[in-house]
Amino acid sequence: MAELVRRQHVDAYVGYHAFGLQESDDADLPVPFPDDFDFDVFLGAHPGRLDITSGGHTHTAAVGVEVWDGPPPEQDPAGWDERAETGLHVHQR
Template identity: 50%
Template sequence: MAELIQQQELDVEVDFYGFALQDLDDTQVPLEYPEGREAGGAFLTAHEGRLDIESAGHTHTAALTAEVWDAEPPAAEDRGAWEERAEARLHCPSGELALWGVATGPMDASVHLSDMDGMWQVRVYCEGRREVQRLAQEGVPEGIERYLVQFWPAAG
């Protein structure tokens, strides 16, 4: 049975409908965010050393829960009213991912995965998309769009 190793609660400053989780060591990332971003594309896109996530709101603060597990965790379908769900694989040489905005670049927050280089399986869930899309046209909402990102070591 999978065991939760750590959990972090972070605020994400979303701009231009997106943000990324990118290896803290940017020398390990061939295309730094937002280079190669497919704006308006898939909810989740994996690149070498980074994950691009497309939001439903232009400018707002989203809530992100990052979980690191020792094996594949149980699906979280019953933990939220998820409107999107996607999976990817990610190589993270530094063991840490910085949050990046489209225009603002790196944020002060980061997700600690491990103390060593690793390949990770990632599952991303999102709720509050319809509501943040509506509210972001009127102002800068906070905490309406919520993400759950689960990481666990990738097999072979």
């Protein structure tokens, strides 16, 4: 069974219905945020970067990020308006 390695909560600034999570050194990215952002999907993935589309235009979103050492346990999606999953590989510093 997979174990939770780390959990972090951050406030993310949302501008024009979008925000992203990416490598801290964007020089390592082939496509830095917001290039190639797809507003037609809730969650978009690029190498070293995740794009998230929000229903609100400009606001601060509370974001929870979890790192697991394997596939996390299934969750009940009933309380969510939108749900998507993807993987993200980043360089350890």
